[in-house]
Amino acid sequence: MEPDFWHKRWSQQQTAFHQPDGHPMLNKWWPTLDLGTDARVLVPLCGKTPDLRTLAERGHRVTGIELSPIAAQDFFVEQHLSADSDELDDFERYRADCGAGTIEILVGDFFAASGQTLGPFDAFYDRAALIALPETMRSRYVEHLFTLLNDDAPGLLITLDYDQSQMNGPPFAVDEEEVNTLFDAYREVKILETGARLGGKNMLAERGVKSADEYVYRLTASA
Numbered sequence: 001m002e003p004d005f006w007h008k009r010w011s012q013q014q015t016a017f018h019q020p021d022g023h024p025m026l027n028k029w030w031p032t033l034d035l036g037t038d039a040r041v042l043v044p045l046c047g048k049t050p051d052l053r054t055l056a057e058r059g060h061r062v063t064g065i066e067l068s069p070i071a072a073q074d075f076f077v078e079q080h081l082s083a084d085s086d087e088l089d090d091f092e093r094y095r096a097d098c099g100a101g102t103i104e105i106l107v108g109d110f111f112a113a114s115g116q117t118l119g120p121f122d123a124f125y126d127r128a129a130l131i132a133l134p135e136t137m138r139s140r141y142v143e144h145l146f147t148l149l150n151d152d153a154p155g156l157l158i159t160l161d162y163d164q165s166q167m168n169g170p171p172f173a174v175d176e177e178e179v180n181t182l183f184d185a186y187r188e189v190k191i192l193e194t195g196a197r198l199g200g201k202n203m204l205a206e207r208g209v210k211s212a213d214e215y216v217y218r219l220t221a222s223a
């Protein structure tokens with residue numbers, strides 16, 4: 001998708017993907033990544049998810065990357081956090097302490113993020129980032145993600161699968177086979193949980209999707 005697509009979604013408040021209470025599976029599965037409390041965690045295409053807060057309250061130093069300044073500003077207002085801002089590379093950066101950890105949101109294009117300046121991160125959390133991108137962009141996304149991570153950084157990935165002929169994305173359907181193919185060169189892929197889901201205010205049902213499955217994956221370095 002072009003940046004304008006997302007800027008328009010945010011300015012017109014078409015953000016049905018947003019989960020005001022965060023993702024129910026994050027607290028269940030995050031501990032299985034077995035990270036140190038002060039780990040640096042990357043949240044690509046973060047929107048204004050309260051999951052950033054959940055991760056920071058675990059003590060992590062959390063970095064979200066998001067195109068929309070509206071999303072970033074809304075996040076700190078809605079979470080009642082007072083943020084400082086400055087510039088870093090091509091990004092406008094908002095930063096606040098939160099619980100035992102910190103949250104920064106870098107406003108700009110994920111693909112412009114440089115591992116030299118920003119990395120390396122100890123882990124990543126992708127909910128609705130990979131599936132926000134069309135098929136032609138997904139391998140580039142994964143390649144770029146791994147330029148920002150430590151060699152052994154694990155991740156939690158949450159995707160959706162449904163019959164793509166029933167609706168145009170985003171969110172796009174990404175099946176298990178594609179996840180395995182995309183991450184094969186980098187990590188071992190394990191499904192932690194899968195179940196029927198028509199999440200985000202039932203926006204998939206409203207758009208004609210009859211059933212959808214959500215998948216939670218853990219990605220870890222090979223033993």
Ligand SMILES: C[S@@+](CC[C@H](N)C(=O)[O-])C[C@H]1O[C@@H](n2cnc3c(N)ncnc32)[C@H](O)[C@@H]1O
Binds near residue numbers: 047049067
């Ligand atoms: C489907 S939303 C998911 C947001 C968040 N992960 C969540 O769970 O609520 C995708 C987000 O990615 C952002 N986005 C899309 N392309 C991007 C890019 N190239 N760089 C940074 N953010 C991007 C959009 O503005 C949007 O907020």
